[in-house]
Amino acid sequence: DSGVTQTPKHLITATGQRVTLRCSPRSGDLSVYWYQQSLDQGLQFLIQYYNGEERAKGNILERFSAQQFPDLHSELNLSSLELGDSALYFCASSVEYGSYNEQFFGPGTRLTVL
Amino acid sequence: GIQVEQSPPDLILQEGANSTLRCNFSDSVNNLQWFHQNPWGQLINLFYIPSGTKQNGRLSATTVATERYSLLYISSSQTTDSGVYFCAVFQPHKAAGNKLTFGGGTRVLVKP
Numbered sequence: 407d408s409g410v411t412q413t414p415k416h417l418i419t420a421t422g423q424r425v426t427l428r429c430s431p432r433s434g435d436l437s438v439y440w441y442q443q444s445l446d447q448g449l450q451f452l453i454q455y456y457n458g459e460e461r462a463k464g465n466i467l468e469r470f471s472a473q474q475f476p477d478l479h480s481e482l483n484l485s486s487l488e489l490g491d492s493a494l495y496f497c498a499s500s501v502e503y504g505s506y507n508e509q510f511f512g513p514g515t516r517l518t519v520l
Numbered sequence: 521g522i523q524v525e526q527s528p529p530d531l532i533l534q535e536g537a538n539s540t541l542r543c544n545f546s547d548s549v550n551n552l553q554w555f556h557q558n559p560w561g562q563l564i565n566l567f568y569i570p571s572g573t574k575q576n577g578r579l580s581a582t583t584v585a586t587e588r589y590s591l592l593y594i595s596s597s598q599t600t601d602s603g604v605y606f607c608a609v610f611q612p613h614k615a616a617g618n619k620l621t622f623g624g625g626t627r628v629l630v631k632p
Contacts, residue, residue: 408565437618449606451619464619494561500618507551507610507618511563 409433410512412497418518424485427515431478431499437461438480439500439509440472444493455480456502487519522547526607526623533597533630541592541626543607551610552583553620554592558603566592566605597630604628 409432419425431438440452451464455474466472469487474480484491494516498509523546533539543552554566567574567581569590574581578597583590594601604627608620 439619441620448624449608449622451621454619462619496563498620502618505550508553508565508568509618509620510565511555513562516561 408510408512410497410499410510412495412512412515414515415513416516416518418520419487420520421487421489423487423519424483425487425517427482427484427495427497427517429480429482429497429499429512431480431497432501432510435499435501435510436478437500437502437507438474438478439498440466440480440482441496441498441511442493443496443514444490449496452482484517489519492517492519522549522609522611522621524607524609524621524623526605526626528626529624531626531628533594533601533628535597535599535630535632537597537630538593538595539597539628541594541605541607541628543590543592543623545588545590545607545609547611548588549585549609549611552585552590553608553610554581554590555606555608556601556603557606557625563606594628597628599630599632602628602630 411430436457452466454462472482497512500509551570580593604625607623
């Protein structure tokens with residue numbers, strides 16, 4: 407158990423819908439990252455938050471958005487869903503102490519868009 | 521951006537065999553992590569190894585940062601070692617944040 411929790415574990419929805427994925431980081435970790443794992447694109451970075459502020463964006467679609475709340479949990483919002491959004495979505499967290507930046511991953515949310 | 525290549529892409533082992541997985545990266549990196557993705561999809565941290573050698577039970581890893589590669593050794597493999605092994609690197613560029621860039625993975629199947 408990495409200490410990072412994600413809900414829900416599975417999500418099945420229809421095209422055009424909107425969903426919210428939730429992540430709670432390890433105790434003491436200020437950074438939260440979201441990654442997408444799909445068959446054709448592999449594991450790709452989407453976005454990073456540090457202590458409530460957006461720090462970096464990767465290949466995140468405009469239909470996707472995220473935020474980190476004062477209690478440090480984060481949510482990833484996916485809207486106008488398409489079949490191609492079906493993937494495993496991971497949240498990771500890290501403490502970022504000096505140059506130490508080991509990331510720990512949650513169990514993932516498997517999204518299926520029908 | 522940085523390229524991360526893993527080899528071999530697939531590996532079939534008989535239980536008890538030893539193996540070496542390789543990760544090459546195209547630019548200097550600050551940190552490197554190895555993960556095991558089990559058949560249930562969970563990513564499990566194996567090593568945080570920006571340089572040098574580390575051992576954890578039957579697994580060990582070596583990173584030679586100056587030559588831009590890392591190796592993961594699996595000894596006396598067991599069926600529970602099956603899954604996909606990923607190498608991921610982190611570069612110190614502020615604009616890119618602290619993201620990990622993943623390799624394509626090595627899919628390992630250990631047969632009893």
